[in-house]
Amino acid sequence: MNTALQHNSRFEEREGMDGIFCGAGFGNAASAANTAFMLSDTPTLVIGVSGKVEAVNTAFNEMFHADAAQVIGMSTGVLARRIGPALRSVSGKPLPRGWLDERMTAAPGRRMTVRERAGGEILEVFARTAPHGAHTALFFRRNEASCENSRHMSDLLVNAAHEMRSPMASVLGFSELMLGPGVPADDAKDFLTIIHSEADQLRKLVDDLLDLGRIARAEAGTAKLEPVNMTALAGATIMATGPGMPERVRLRLPAKELWVHADAAQLKRLLSNLLDNARKYSPPASRIDLKISTPLIRGVGHMRITVRDSGIGIPQADLAQIATPFYRAGNAAGLAGTGLGLSYIKQFCELLKGGMRIRSRVGAGTIVSALMQCEVLP
Numbered sequence: 001m002n003t004a005l006q007h008n009s010r011f012e013e014r015e016g017m018d019g020i021f022c023g024a025g026f027g028n029a030a031s032a033a034n035t036a037f038m039l040s041d042t043p044t045l046v047i048g049v050s051g052k053v054e055a056v057n058t059a060f061n062e063m064f065h066a067d068a069a070q071v072i073g074m075s076t077g078v079l080a081r082r083i084g085p086a087l088r089s090v091s092g093k094p095l096p097r098g099w100l101d102e103r104m105t106a107a108p109g110r111r112m113t114v115r116e117r118a119g120g121e122i123l124e125v126f127a128r129t130a131p132h133g134a135h136t137a138l139f140f141r142r143n144e145a146s147c148e149n150s151r152h153m154s155d156l157l158v159n160a161a162h163e164m165r166s167p168m169a170s171v172l173g174f175s176e177l178m179l180g181p182g183v184p185a186d187d188a189k190d191f192l193t194i195i196h197s198e199a200d201q202l203r204k205l206v207d208d209l210l211d212l213g214r215i216a217r218a219e220a221g222t223a224k225l226e227p228v229n230m231t232a233l234a235g236a237t238i239m240a241t242g243p244g245m246p247e248r249v250r251l252r253l254p255a256k257e258l259w260v261h262a263d264a265a266q267l268k269r270l271l272s273n274l275l276d277n278a279r280k281y282s283p284p285a286s287r288i289d290l291k292i293s294t295p296l297i298r299g300v301g302h303m304r305i306t307v308r309d310s311g312i313g314i315p316q317a318d319l320a321q322i323a324t325p326f327y328r329a330g331n332a333a334g335l336a337g338t339g340l341g342l343s344y345i346k347q348f349c350e351l352l353k354g355g356m357r358i359r360s361r362v363g364a365g366t367i368v369s370a371l372m373q374c375e376v377l378p
Helices: 028-039 058-064 076-086 099-104 144-179 185-216 230-241 264-280 341-351
Strands: 044-048 053-056 087-089 111-116 122-129 135-142 225-229 249-252 259-263 288-293 300-308 355-361 365-373 375-377
Touching: 044 058, 144 185, 185 264, 185 341, 225 230, 225 264, 230 249, 230 264, 230 288, 259 264, 264 288, 264 300, 264 341, 264 365, 300 375, 341 355, 341 365
Parallel strands: 249 288
Antiparallel strands: 044 053, 044 135, 087 111, 111 122, 122 135, 225 259, 259 375, 288 300, 300 365, 355 365
């Protein structure tokens, strides 16, 4: 290809994308421009006036697992069929016939957003025709938010594996001792207690990961909505949180019997996380306040669940990150926990068009409020 291509890596932010092409025959300048085209991180292909591909760069080949020798010379129709299976429209439907030709004739700079099937990443596709009208370039760019989500999921999996290694090592180590000869009865009981505790920690970690996965996929439609007696649910959750909790927790409700239309299992999980955090991070005999209210916000029914403790508190430096999966505050070292509870609460509330708010002071305790849209039943 004799046409030199000058590509701006931030083309998507420039109105009109002027200056993308320059004419052929500029000697070293043309050669340098072609080199820049081939080395660009933005997947790009160039289509000639005949409607056939005249050039693709390395980034394009890598994105679509293409062979430049096979792609060059393809007509737009064949090319659309070649890369079409790797793309989906945002609605999830296959791209319409002739989508590539339509994109090429669109107004300069107009973006077309499609979804890459592999990994579900969002791609933005831009077309630009050279001033002389002989060539058209198509630029493909992964959506930054989608890429960030992929990196976040990768980090989540690495952290999950790391958190599982310690309890797994304890279970394996003490079970091997139990299988050995001549283990005294008292030692065997201690070993079994440790194995049970570590296995329970693994169970909690798996449960939290499953809950986060459901919320990440925004499976609001899978919720089992039913009339829920919040008075009874709160009481049962307090009892199940641990010994002595009924005496420690002061429950306040807007009515003697509060009924809502919600998913009982998810609400129980939310309450359990809030109460368990208050229990773990506050003195054994200290009081915990649990308040459930039903505010009307802009004419829409909501439920707010607030838990206050007088525990160790969260350092100000940690508050901004405290709802990040597996993040633990600096003063929580040595205390049991998966680091997923607050992350689950935050994402669950946001799924229900609400949010989570945390106020805390080291040595004075923490207040966590979970707000969500919820229909209150008469």
